[in-house]
Amino acid sequence: MPPCYNAAVSSVRGNKxxxxxxxxxPSGALRPAYQNLDTWLxxxxxxxxxxxxSEADLLFRRLGITFTVYGSGTTERLIPFDIIPRVLAAAEWxxxxxxxxxxxxxxxxxxxxxxxxxxxxxxxxIPADLVLANKAFRPEAAGVIPPRGTYVHVAGxxxxxxxxxxxxxxxxxxxxxxxxxxxxxxxxIMMRLFPELFAQNHIAPVDHYPEELLNTLxxxxxxxxxxxxxxxxGPENSAYFEHAFLAEQMGIELVEGQDLFVANGFVYMRTxxxxxxxxxxxxxxxxxxxDPLALRQDxxxxxxxxxxxxxxxxxxxxxxxGTGVADDKAVYAFVPDIVRFYLREEPILKNVPTYLCRRPDxxxxxxxxxxxxxxxxxxxxxxxxxxxxxxxxxxxxxxxRERLTAAPEGYIAQPTLALSxxxxxxxxxxxxxxxxxxxFVLTSDQVRIVPGGLTRVALEKGSLVVxxxxxxxxxxxxxxxx
Numbered sequence: 018m019p020p021c022y023n024a025a026v027s028s029v030r031g032n033k034x035x036x037x038x039x040x041x042x043p044s045g046a047l048r049p050a051y052q053n054l055d056t057w058l059x060x061x062x063x064x065x066x067x068x069x070x071s072e073a074d075l076l077f078r079r080l081g082i083t084f085t086v087y088g089s090g091t092t093e094r095l096i097p098f099d100i101i102p103r104v105l106a107a108a109e110w111x112x113x114x115x116x117x118x119x120x121x122x123x124x125x126x127x128x129x130x131x132x133x134x135x136x137x138x139x140x141x142x143i144p145a146d147l148v149l150a151n152k153a154f155r156p157e158a159a160g161v162i163p164p165r166g167t168y169v170h171v172a173g174x175x176x177x178x179x180x181x182x183x184x185x186x187x188x189x190x191x192x193x194x195x196x197x198x199x200x201x202x203x204x205x206i207m208m209r210l211f212p213e214l215f216a217q218n219h220i221a222p223v224d225h226y227p228e229e230l231l232n233t234l235x236x237x238x239x240x241x242x243x244x245x246x247x248x249x250x251g252p253e254n255s256a257y258f259e260h261a262f263l264a265e266q267m268g269i270e271l272v273e274g275q276d277l278f279v280a281n282g283f284v285y286m287r288t289x290x291x292x293x294x295x296x297x298x299x300x301x302x303x304x305x306x307x308d309p310l311a312l313r314q315d316x317x318x319x320x321x322x323x324x325x326x327x328x329x330x331x332x333x334x335x336x337x338x339g340t341g342v343a344d345d346k347a348v349y350a351f352v353p354d355i356v357r358f359y360l361r362e363e364p365i366l367k368n369v370p371t372y373l374c375r376r377p378d379x380x381x382x383x384x385x386x387x388x389x390x391x392x393x394x395x396x397x398x399x400x401x402x403x404x405x406x407x408x409x410x411x412x413x414x415x416x417x418r419e420r421l422t423a424a425p426e427g428y429i430a431q432p433t434l435a436l437s438x439x440x441x442x443x444x445x446x447x448x449x450x451x452x453x454x455x456x457f458v459l460t461s462d463q464v465r466i467v468p469g470g471l472t473r474v475a476l477e478k479g480s481l482v483v484x485x486x487x488x489x490x491x492x493x494x495x496x497x498x499x
Contacts, residue, residue: 037180037437038449039103050106050497053218058101058440058447066442069100073206082202082258096199097490102207103439103452103472107499110221113176113184113456114466116365119356121172121458124191124343126359128168132159132339142358143351151348152396153192153341155304157311161328163337164237165461170335171230171299172458173197176366176470178437185367185434187453189352191344192336193301197457198259200471201226201266203493221468221496226457227266229465234297236461237333243296246270246286248277250302250318260301274302279322284332297333304338346395346429347373370432374425383430384421387414390430392421405481407433436481439492441474451475453483454494469494 040051047055077095105113130137131148138145148154173194175187204223208215234245249260251273264271276287277295285292300307306316311324326332342348350371356364372379372390383390387406394402404417421428438449456470472492473483483489 036435036449036451037178037183039178039437039439039452040449048106050104050109054102054104054214057214057217063446066100066447069210070098070442072210073098073100076206076209077202080202082199096485097476097488098203098206099441099450099474099476099490099492100207100210101440101442101447102493102495103454104495104497105469107497110468110496112182112365114468116184117174117456117458117466118464119360119362119365120174120186120189120352121169121460121464123352123356123359124172124189125166125168125460127355128337128340128343129162129166130359131342132161132168137355137358140358142354143348147345147347147351148342151342151345153304153339153345155339155342157324157328158337158339161338164239164330164333167237167461168337168340169343170233170237170337170460172460173455173471174458176454176456177369177434178454179435183367185369186352187369187434188346189344189349190455191340193303194455194457195256195259195301196455196471196473197226198262199491200457200467200469200494201262203471203491207493218495219498221498223467223469226467227263229459229467230263230299231267231269233459233461233465234299234333234335236463237335238296239330239333240294240296244269244286244293245297245299246272246277246295248272248274248298248300248302250306254301256301263299274306274317274319277320277323279320279326282326282329282331284320284323284326295332297335299335304341307334307338346371346393346397347375350429369434372430374421374428374430379430380421380425383428384418387418389433391433392417392428392430395427395429405433408479408481434481436475436483439472439474441476441492443476443478448478450478451481451483452492468496 041047074095077098127137137143138148169191171194173190173196177185177187179185200223231245235243246269247260247264249257249271261271270286272286278285284295286295302318305313306318308319308321308323309316310321327334350373353364353368356362372383374380374383390406392404397403404413436451436453439452440447441450452472452474454470454472456466459465472494474490474492475481475483476488476490
């Protein structure tokens with residue numbers, strides 16, 4: 018049977034969602050975390066905000082912080098930046114942190130299992146075909162045990178909020194999650210523009226993330242004194258700024274596939290002083306393109322022979338090959354069961370109720386309720402290939418009805434979430450806009466989580482799409498220290 022519609026998660030009333038206001042309670046009273054910020058907002062005229070926003074845009078342009086939009090014409094864009102921060106109380110973050118650590122721990126155990134013994138499949142917890150026939154499952158990784166048994170070294174977990182203590186995981190990004198550079202640069206810009214706010218508030222720092230990332234990467238090295246590199250597809254990639262930024266911040270080399278080669282069972286980097294052995298590769302290249310000898314033969318982005326060195330344990334890859342099977346949107350529906358199976362614990366962070374269109378009963382329910390649901394492609398990302406029912410036209414709904422009928426296994430559906438809102442500076446002044454949060458979880462010898470994460474904001478009134486590729490922006494995220 019289809020999962021029950023959860024009224025606590027979403028309430029659709031005449032195509033309008035009742036959203037949780039993170040700044041004020043239903044009576045209009047300020048929530049404690051926003052007391053100091055409200056004083057500043059009340060004392061600052063709109064003209065000042067206009068000036069601050071212009072200064073922020075100028076700083077972003079000078080720093081070259083852009084992303085690439087692909088389409089009829091490839092363009093470089095600034096991600097819109099909102100100068101009003103999102104604020105989380107210490108207790109709220111403490112709850113999130115514990116839940117994030119639990120979830121990523123379970124996902125690492127799941128990946129270890131499906132590439133080794135497959136006990137969760139034999140136990141009937143998750144269908145075998147959902148894993149083994151998944152296009153993100155990599156048979157080449159079967160039997161490979163990465164250093165410290167860690168598959169997901171860097172996870173970006175998308176969190177949405179619908180109530181006082183109601184946090185839901187919307188999506189697990191376990192392959193090559195991006196966005197952390199914007200989290201770091203957002204904080205730099207805010208500190209430059211508003212130093213007095215940081216003097217007045219006890220805000221947890223985030224600038225140590227590159228150090229924590231490097232410590233995470235070093236901890237999985239097969240060599241005691243490792244050489245670590247960042248592998249990028251190159252300047253044409255949409256996240257190239259981030260690749261270069263992180264390499265610079267960590268003080269390590271940014272390389273492309275042509276800069277590396279395999280010889281005598283090891284990976285080497287070409288340098289002016291001669292070949293240098295590489296021990297850890299923080300790869301921002303998708304699985305398919307990593308090794309043209311073992312994966313896509315037409316790839317010009319990878320390193321011939323890399324997979325054989327990886328399988329021998331002589332180089333570590335972060336994230337490991339094959340992690341995508343764990344962030345598949347159909348597998349997402351089973352994550353609560355995955356947590357229970359491996360950890361014998363109840364999930365701290367909840368899943369959004371999810372309809373698997375591959376199930377006949379779920380498909381029947383989804384087709385009957387398309388105007389109320391969000392429909393997503395199982396392998397989609399970036400806000401593409403999805404239907405937001407309450408905001409869709411009749412033609413769009415009809416199109417998705419045809420898609421679902423033709424290939425139901427390629428889709429899931431969920432209730433339309435009432436994403437929480439935060440104060441946001443828009444053309445007319447300050448107004449509530451819907452937000453989500455992507456914290457970054459680092460795992461190797463220990464779990465490291467920098468407080469907060471990247472808050473993404475839907476800048477259009479009523480919009481629930483926060484992706485930068487779809488017109489969304491970002492905010493600095495403040496976690497108040499107790």
